[in-house]
Amino acid sequence: MPFNEMLANRTRVIITQTHSKVEEKRMFGGLCFMVNDKMCVGVEKDRLMVRLNPEVYDTVLKNKGCQPMDFTGRIMKGYVFVDINVLTTKKKLEFWINLALEFNKVAKSSKRKK
Numbered sequence: 001m002p003f004n005e006m007l008a009n010r011t012r013v014i015i016t017q018t019h020s021k022v023e024e025k026r027m028f029g030g031l032c033f034m035v036n037d038k039m040c041v042g043v044e045k046d047r048l049m050v051r052l053n054p055e056v057y058d059t060v061l062k063n064k065g066c067q068p069m070d071f072t073g074r075i076m077k078g079y080v081f082v083d084i085n086v087l088t089t090k091k092k093l094e095f096w097i098n099l100a101l102e103f104n105k106v107a108k109s110s111k112r113k114k
Helices: 005-018 054-060 090-104
Strands: 022-027 030-035 038-044 047-051 066-068 079-083
Touching (some): 005 030, 005 038, 005 090
Antiparallel strands (some): 030 038, 038 047, 066 079
16 A cells, blocks of 8 residues: 555655755655654654654553554564544644654664765
8 A cells, every 4th residue: 555645745844844854765665754864754554653762652652543663573662653543733743743853863873874
């Protein structure tokens, strides 16, 4: 199933309002937004993938529509999926994107050195 283009467009608008170094990469059957050469958020099917601070991971899992990212058969702490059904307003989508952007400031880059 392809990723939700409308969710990708909404995400793109929010990120590019405040960040200029944004790259889009197709991966995991979806679209990933790299900010400052670091994975930040993505759209996979009808859900948002959010990379966030592992210290807030357990707290954010209590939010409606949020679930652990279990893409490869094992849970990846620091990554969550958020169902599109709870991202009904710009403010709600911004909440999740801002969590990812905040962590992006201190996250390590996985960019390979040449």
